[in-house]
Amino acid sequence: MRHSWKRTLVCSLLLAACLYGSARELRTVQAMRPTARIEEVLYISSPDFVRRMSLGYSGLAADIYWTRAVQYFGRKHIFRSNRYDLLDPLLRLATDLDPKLVVGYHFGSVFLAQKPPHGAGEPYKAIELVKRGIERNPREWQLWVDLAFIHYMELNDFVAAAHALEQGSTIPGAHQFLKTTAAAMAQRGGDRETARKLWSYTLETTKDPLIRENAVKHLRALEVDDVVPQLETLVRNFHQRSSVQPRSFAELVAAGWLRRIPVDPLGRPYKLMADGRVEVADPDPLPFITKGLPPGREPSIFDEHGARALREKSKDDPGTKKLFHH
Amino acid sequence: MISRVSSIAFNTFREAVRDRVLYNLILFAVLISGSALLLGQISIEIERLFLINMGLTAISLFGVVIAIFIGIALVSKEIDKRTLYAILSRPVRRWEFILGKYLGLVGTLTVNAGLMAFGFFAALLYLSQRSYQGFQKADAHILVALYFILLQFVLITALALLFSSFSSPILSAVLSFALFVVGTFAEDIRAAAIMAGGTVGQMLKTIAYLVPNLGSLNVVASVAHGEPVSGALVWHNTLYVVLYSAAVILLAVLIFDRRNFK
Numbered sequence: 001m002r003h004s005w006k007r008t009l010v011c012s013l014l015l016a017a018c019l020y021g022s023a024r025e026l027r028t029v030q031a032m033r034p035t036a037r038i039e040e041v042l043y044i045s046s047p048d049f050v051r052r053m054s055l056g057y058s059g060l061a062a063d064i065y066w067t068r069a070v071q072y073f074g075r076k077h078i079f080r081s082n083r084y085d086l087l088d089p090l091l092r093l094a095t096d097l098d099p100k101l102v103v104g105y106h107f108g109s110v111f112l113a114q115k116p117p118h119g120a121g122e123p124y125k126a127i128e129l130v131k132r133g134i135e136r137n138p139r140e141w142q143l144w145v146d147l148a149f150i151h152y153m154e155l156n157d158f159v160a161a162a163h164a165l166e167q168g169s170t171i172p173g174a175h176q177f178l179k180t181t182a183a184a185m186a187q188r189g190g191d192r193e194t195a196r197k198l199w200s201y202t203l204e205t206t207k208d209p210l211i212r213e214n215a216v217k218h219l220r221a222l223e224v225d226d227v228v229p230q231l232e233t234l235v236r237n238f239h240q241r242s243s244v245q246p247r248s249f250a251e252l253v254a255a256g257w258l259r260r261i262p263v264d265p266l267g268r269p270y271k272l273m274a275d276g277r278v279e280v281a282d283p284d285p286l287p288f289i290t291k292g293l294p295p296g297r298e299p300s301i302f303d304e305h306g307a308r309a310l311r312e313k314s315k316d317d318p319g320t321k322k323l324f325h326h
Numbered sequence: 327m328i329s330r331v332s333s334i335a336f337n338t339f340r341e342a343v344r345d346r347v348l349y350n351l352i353l354f355a356v357l358i359s360g361s362a363l364l365l366g367q368i369s370i371e372i373e374r375l376f377l378i379n380m381g382l383t384a385i386s387l388f389g390v391v392i393a394i395f396i397g398i399a400l401v402s403k404e405i406d407k408r409t410l411y412a413i414l415s416r417p418v419r420r421w422e423f424i425l426g427k428y429l430g431l432v433g434t435l436t437v438n439a440g441l442m443a444f445g446f447f448a449a450l451l452y453l454s455q456r457s458y459q460g461f462q463k464a465d466a467h468i469l470v471a472l473y474f475i476l477l478q479f480v481l482i483t484a485l486a487l488l489f490s491s492f493s494s495p496i497l498s499a500v501l502s503f504a505l506f507v508v509g510t511f512a513e514d515i516r517a518a519a520i521m522a523g524g525t526v527g528q529m530l531k532t533i534a535y536l537v538p539n540l541g542s543l544n545v546v547a548s549v550a551h552g553e554p555v556s557g558a559l560v561w562h563n564t565l566y567v568v569l570y571s572a573a574v575i576l577l578a579v580l581i582f583d584r585r586n587f588k
Contacts, residue, residue, distance in 0.1 A: 056510045056540065057386070059379040059547030067369040067376075100551045103371045207371060 042089050047096035054097075062098030069094055069104070073111045077118070084120035087111060091129060095136075102140050105133030107211070113150045123154040142205065144168025145178065148185075149198055158185050177201055196222050220265035221288035224280060228291035231262060231270060231278045239276065248272055264292075330418050331426040338430025339437075342396055347434065350388050354442050357384055358449045377453055378468065378550040381446035386475045386546070388442070389435050390506060393479050396434070397486025398498035400427045401582070421579040428487050428575055435479040443472055464552030470560060471549040477567040481538045482506060484574040491582040509540035538570060 044050055054061040069090035076084050091108040095101050111119050113126035130147045137143065144164050151161035165182035168174055181197050196219065203215040231249075238257055239245050249272050252258040261269045268281035270292065280292040361380045365373050401424075404410035413423060450468075454460050485505050489498035508515075512534055519530035543563060545555050 052511065052514075055507065056544040057379070057383045057546060059375075059550050060383045062547075063369075063372055063376045063379050066372060067365070070369050098547055100547075100553075101372075101375075103375075107370055211370075 042086055042093075045089050045093065047093050050093060051097060058097045062094050062101055062104075065090055065094035065097060066101060066104050069108065069111075073119075080117035082116040082121075084111075084116075084122075087120050088122065088125050088129075095129070095132065099136040102133065102137055102143070105130055105137075105143055106146055109133075109146050109150060110211075113154045115154070123150050126150050126154075139171060139173075141168045141171040141174035141178065144171070144174075145198075145201060148182075149202075152185065152194070152198065161185055175201075192222050192226065217287055220286060221290075223265050224286060224289045225291045227262065227264075228270070228278045228280075231272075232276065234258070235272065235276045235278070245274070245276060246272060247274070330422050331429065334413075334418070334423060334426025335428075335430035335433060338400070338427050339434050342431065342434040345396075347392055347396065348438060348441070350392065351438070351441055351445070354384055354388060355445055358445055374450070374453055375550050377446075377450060379546060381442075381449065382468070382471050382475065382546040382550075385439055385442045385446065385472070386478060386544075389439055389475065389479045390482050392438065393431065393435055393482040394486050394499055394502045394506070396431055397483050398490045398495045398502060400431065400487055401490040402495050402498075420583050424487065424491065424575065424579050424582055428483060431483050431487070432480055435483065436476060439472065439476060439479070462552065464549075464554075467549040467552065467554055470555040471545050473560070474543045474545055474555075474563060477563060478540060478543045480567050480571050481509075481540070481543075481574075484571040484578070485538065488574050488578040488581070491578045492585070505537060506540065509538040510544075511541070512537050512539040513541045539566070543567075 044053075050061050050065075051058045069087060072086055072090060073084065076087075087108075091104060091112065095104045095108070098104075109126040109130045112129060113119060113121075113123045115121045127147065127150055130143055130150065133140070134143045134147070144167055148161040148164035148168070151157040151164060162182045162185040165178045165185065169178035169182060177197065181194060181201075185194050199215045199218045199222070203212055203219065206212055206215070234252065234257060235246060238252060238255070242255075246252055249258060249261045249270065253260060263269050264280050264286065266285060271279045271281055273279055278292055279294055280286055280289065283289065283293050283297060358377070358381055361377055365376050369376070401410075404413070410423075414420065450465065451461065454462070482502065486498060486502045489501045493501070515530055515534040515537070519527045519534055521527075522530055542559070545559075549555065
């Protein structure tokens, strides 16, 4: 009995040692090999073939392909890639395997439409994807919003965007926002108020934290772009009236021109520069802003701050670390 | 007669449990809890959809594998162990033996699927409560998909038992699995028959009616989206499976009746 207990202990220890050793060896081998390019290969591109191979369980196959599309996009996005060659075929596979996969059309079109490095920069393919989704899911009015979003944000085609919203508003159960925004869009074209409505809609209707964060950042940028010119006008007016160039917002508050020191959406006070310009305290956590930037700094369509945070977060993953290395 | 059939069925069930068939539940539990907990981290907004697709697919595939691998050995094992002679020397008719074995395995699969369904609904409830939704009305359609999966087991078990009644376990496994695969393409074969026309078309049409139609028993993808299943489909599928399985079991009884065990 004692002998058997000892043997079990020795075998267990050996087993643990072998498993640990094999895992270490595998890490070494992975580090030695050049970056695997497996994600750039789509071995099967025919939805019919995958459907047959899945023995009728095409719903599960679609979920797997959708997850693969999300992973592919996420990885490319983190590394600011300008090429998303597999994104469209992966989305096509996922949505052909499960034509009711509304989430695939909804987010897939966003991934496809946005300009690189934010997305694949393929707005026409995104439009095709959403139109396929609308055809297969005629009661999903949200897809018309997605279509309007692409026309509005990526192609600046306000007429097509308004038309899409108008079409969507005729579907039973559609949000009231579609009708009002369609009218506003048709009337005024590309104003910030319409953009604000679209991003607010995105924030209200998605649960995904990354997409919500993106919408929040765009809304913050719109607020900064609204407030900075207003403050600059106020400073100019003050200067004209009092012939004194204010050196800080505290002077404007003291003079009764402002109720309190103005702060950006992150709660940091705006900076009043000597030449009367207004700048945000730190432009890094406020991507997409076009006003309030320091001289020489170009407006960015890319959230560098967010991407850096994501990269920091993913540094523990050996696969990601290897990609950084390369 | 009923007591003899039920005794054989109960013993078949007990034997399957003794063979540790229900161990597959552990793997199922790992799969379900893993997909419920981890998928939210790597995908977007399909946790619920994935859990339903994954859960129902796993219940179906695990059951089919069990049906085939237990079903093919139902008769041959009794012959190899020579227990068949002891059974048939008693006042047990051969058809009672086949029917008892069949019902025993269907019962095993039903219990197995029931336990899996319990775990699956627990995972679904956990996920639903995490997203503050709770069970939805459309989730009731999942029960129809589960019922169809049971019908699938009824068909596959009948086929495995048929092959077991006259061939070796390996050949029975190959034939059963082949029919399962072909059965999922039954609708494609019918479409091909229409396209081909003539004698070939007629042959394909015959094949399409002979192989089990498993495609119409798979409603996993649609119930995952909360779509209802029509009552007519439930009724006609039930009738189809009862008639088809009865035909297969009758064929198995006919073959088994004519076998010489001396």
